[in-house]
Amino acid sequence: MVNFPDHVRPLRLSLRLAAACLAIFLGSVLPATAQRRVDYEVAFPNAVHHEAEITATFAGVPAGAPLEVRMSRSSPGRYALHEFAKNVYNVRAVDGQGRPLEITRPNPHQWDIAGHDGTVRLSYTLFGDRADGTYTGIDNTHAHLNIPATFAWARGMETVPVVVTFRKPAAGWRIATQLVPTADSSVFTAPHLQYLMDSPTEISPFALRSWTVPGNGTPYTIRLAVHHDGTEAELDAYAAMAQKIVAEQIGVFGEPPAFDYGTYTFIADYLPHVAGDGMEHRNSTILTSTRPLATGAVANLGTLSHEFFHAWNVERIRPASLEPFDFERENMSGELWFAEGFTSYYDDLFLRRAGILSDEEYAAGLSGVVNTAVNAPGRAFFSPVEMSLQAPFVDAAVSIDPQNRRNTFISYYTWGAAVGLGLDLTLRSRFRGITLDDYMRAMWVAHGKPARPYTLADLRRVLGEVTSDTAFANDFFSRYIEGRETVDYEALLARAGFLVRKANAGRPWLGAPLAEQEGRVTVDAGTLIGSPLYVAGLDAGDVILRIGDTPVATVRDVEAVIAARAPGDTLPIEFEQRGERKRAELKLTEDPRLEVVTYESAGRPVTRQMREFRRQWLASRAGR
Ligand SMILES: [Zn+2]
Secondary structure: OOOOOOOOOOOOHHHHHHHHHHHHHHHHHHHHHHHHHEEEEEHHHEEHHHHHEEEEEOOOOOOOOOOEOOOOOOOOOOOOOOOOHHEEEEEEEEEEOOOEOOOOOOOOEOOOOOOOOOOEEEEEEEOOOOOOOOOOOEEOOOEEEEHOOOOOOOOOOOOEEEEEEOOOOOOOOOOEOEEEEOOOOOOOEEOHHHHOOOOEEEEEEOEEEEEEEEOOOEEEEEEEEEEEEOOOOOOOOHHHHHHHHHHHHHHHHOOOOOHHHEEEEEEHHHHHHHHEEOOOOOOEEEEEOOOHHHHHHHHHHHHHHHHHHHHOOOOOOOOOOHHHHHHHHHHHHHHHHHHHHHHHHHHHHHHHHHOOOHHHHHHHHHHHHHHHHOHHHHHOOOOOOOHHHHHHHHHOOOOOOOOHHHHHHHHHHHHHHHHHHHHHHHHHOOOOOOHHHHHHHHHHHHHHHHOOOEEEEHHHHHHHHHHHOHHHHHHHHHHHHHHOOOOOOOHHHOOOOOOEEEEEEEEEEEEOOEEEEEEEEEEEEOOOOHHHHHHHHOOOOOOOEEEEOOOOHHHHHHHHHHHHHOOOOOOEEEEEEEEHHHHHEEOOEEEEEEEEEEEOOOOOOOOHHHHHHHHHHHHHOOOO
16 A cells, blocks of 8 residues: 555556567567566456466566565554465466476465576465455355455565456456456556555455546546345445545545546455454455345444545555555554544545434443443553554464463553544534544644655654644643553543533442353453452352352352442452352452443433534534
């Protein structure tokens, strides 16, 4: 996901023309670099068993050194390692004359191919059975391809134009992708490797809706390709809501991004056999969910809203730390609290502004954000910037050893959304007529539109410029972004007539979920620092035998004892820990968890000023 020049054009014809001309003039002395090109062909003869047959032809390979072909270890928009080489087998290579070439393996991700004649044709079988934004899912319903999980590539050929031919598994299926179309509906191009890798592709009998949005000069086409098992009417209703969300987002920035090739494509799979995900790309997004449109439209729109906002925030307003994206390693950025977190703040906000959520529903959505920012123990360990740096360990990362993340980690999505909410409400309260929308637009003008990747210092500087108050920007960043403080959500949300209150006021809690199996009640997760179970010395896996005078056989037994007590009460607890029977004093505390509700539902008066503040914040901006 590098930043591309403003006008990227299909290269296939001009490349062929250039190569032909050079061939005529230079004959046999044609340097290898003159006709460098990469061709992929992918077919699905064994789709029911989740296999693709892939041939990659690298032409114009410099003579001498072996060609180093690799599978990616990471995928754009993901920050952990995913080791895509694990699903590749039957690898073989021939040269331009079809002669077999020897392959050596210097590491698990790489195939070195020596002795070629300037052309290497590599073939392999790919297994893929997970349709989402990171992996590849092939079956009898579709071929859903995330490109880093699918195509091997060659070092030294990263800037070479690419041609991809998809052999469709079934007649009548279509192809949805941000790759550049050609006259042949099965053949697409990419200007270089980074664009290819950024271009997930869905081949299936999907339904398509499209509309246009005004651009600078020519309008852009927005396509919504949805592979689902619902009705046409459900999809029409969904597309109408998607169109509203797109209009709200353009209203914030004042213009859509300059989509390459004039088109943005939502590629959605709403099917029982996909894995839920949403993954942004430069001119498209993957949206996968098991929620059908009939019952899951609003939740699915939340993801759609999130990913479309990324077309500005992360795809074009781009952290320098992710530039260029490195497919050979994990990618680390200290700015994910902004790139992901502010995007999370905005995704539901657009659903409210588009009239899809009510004030009450929007308030309920803020509960988790505010509660986490205020109560999560992780705040004692890391700042939002430092949480962002943890992404390679948490972003769909796989490990078998347990971690203490319940105590030490707060998702940069959630905390970042809380910072976004806090900054928006602070700006609206302190600076007349200045909002987070103005800040996002300023970042767009300073860094997104001119493709100038930003640093943390840029984020701070632009906030100072938007507010004309450098001291405010410095203070906000040092306390809430590089520091670990939280804003006063209760006071700020009260200005909009939103109430922050304890969700279970006056009721005690334990501080960890419990599970029961065959008459044994166990602590089901690490206990939270400072919570009653933690202080009493219990941790994950411990078996609760007796609480107060009550022998414990079910979770209900524990709940009944706790419900009859008050915060501050102390009672004995007996438990088994690593095979040892133990006894401790359990001192109950009030459940600290917070919720956000409207003043209306709390029976509090909503003043004229509150109504006006709320209107300015939550009203539609589409068409402004
Ligand atoms: Zn995101």
